[in-house]
Amino acid sequence: MDTLEQARAEIDAVDAQLAALFERRMAAVLSVAQYKQAHGLPIFDAAREAVVLEKAAARIQNAALRPYYKDHVQNMMDVAKQYEAEVLGRNRAAYQGVEGAFAHIALRALFPHAEAVSYPTWDEVFDAVSRGDTAHGVVPFENSHAGDVSAVLDLCYNHPELWVVDVYDLPISQNLLVLPGTQLAQLKHVYSHQQAIAQSETFLKQFRLPATAMPNTAMAAKFVAESGDPSKAAIASAETAALYGLEVLVPSINTDGDNTTRFIVLSREKPTVGNRFSLLFTLDNKPGKLAEVIQVIGRFGYDMESIKSRPLPHVPFDYYFYVELVGDPSADETAALLRELDHTCRTVRLLGVYTK
Template sequence: MSKIYFQGTYGAYSHLASLEIDAKAEIIPCKTFDECFLNASNEKNSRIVIPESNRITGNIGIEYLIFKYRLNIYSEHFQKIEHNLLGQKGAKLTDIKNVFSHAQALSQCSNFIKKNNLNEHVRADTAGSAEMIAKNKKRDEAAIASSLSAETYGLEIIKKNIENEKGNLTRFLVMGKELTQPEFSNKKYITSFLFKLKSKPAALYQSLGGFAINGVNLTKLQSYPEKNSFDSFFFLCDLDGHIEDKKVQKSLEELGLHCQDFHVLGVFEADPIRDKKL
């Protein structure tokens, strides 16, 4: 049986995403993102399911681990995020005074929290908050978490879908040590890579010219400082297309002339949800 590692505890949105990706896999929680990456680096047949960005609140902040471990990206998965207020069995909304969750979940439900005058408490993750209030058994405490967390820890859903905006999605990356990529055919692909430019004036401007000339669309370009540095940056980039497409090849060859470091992270099919209007 293949393994999937995720960060958090059972009932987390990463657990929910892992079940949707491969319900037959052995799904194992890790305390930290670093632990997830380390396990996948040491085990050939394992995968990790890692949240990369949220549609509303932006990046999750795991870019430095992508740069450090350089695991292969096999696919992307967009998980619908539906936040629920979870409490003790029989508790009502009027009983709740204190709400616990991850900082992003609290931010994504800020309107509901303010409207009901709740005291918010930041915790490491959503499912861990649900587990904590289940152990505390206090009627005035609630957690913001998934419906899976309610099932996992025997809590009641006091209020469903309390997020500020509907259609909230988190993009997850499925990654592992083995290098694989789909054959080039008539489908929509994403090529993901990282690069570090040579230190020279206008390096970024010059390096991106090849994409414009060859008509290749960049869907993501983000810079991150190297460890212990404020003057050396690497870039994470996604583009529309397969690396075997001649337009993409020419663009990347042009980019390579300006790079000190270049690494392809993965080629994978674009999730069909990208084409849907939510």
């Protein structure tokens, strides 16, 4: 090309061809979606996706361009999956709370085109995904300041039919929300989720403000707004303040300036692609069994990013364990690791596969 104008004209001409090809491709995607609907097949087919990506890369003559084209095809397949989900009526995602809750904010970031479906409790989110009422569920898993959301980990353990297919780290800024015109001296009580209260403990102690836990930060904001009582305040996001007609009296009251909550995405469809995977296991109550598991993981060369333990339901003084490992879950070494852990542990199962 001799000039910038000529190059841009060439790009425009190619884009016009791509637009027509895109419509043609999406028509074929629609046919695939209708077939899957008729035969009860899942939207995501990991094996098929891997084959398509490899074929796509092989078509590009210029080796330097292959990874870019592979990313382009991956993006097209992601769009196709969104379209299939919408066509099949599966483009719904569950969260706990009401609009404006941190889980709702995370859901919108993860699934901008999905219908967000609210449930009162985490249990009901898990049940909705399990029944197939929604394709996904978004729930908090841990916070950088307050630690694990133990109830969610217990629900993961109690729902072996569900998988963790993605994670999302949401920076959290907890704000003190009040009715318009309220002064700090008027406040007598604060309402929020237990995690938000824990994250704002230093501020609450400083101003001697008692706090009551509610199921959700956004529910707390809604309660304060509907109460009309200037002695009440909520701890929640600035987005929630705008939704319910409240003011941010004091911004960023959380103790940890780098406050982040990690959300997990639940699905009935087993994932296979990622650079992290998580396991749940139980052990016989014998000396050295946990050390043996850690040694097995180390021998296979996996970096263990997290390990947690929780009491087993209805079994006094017995525990289950959660570990997150760095590595390719589809590698032969992972299959070998799981086989060896199957001999070492009383029970072991793959919980999640995702990319971080």
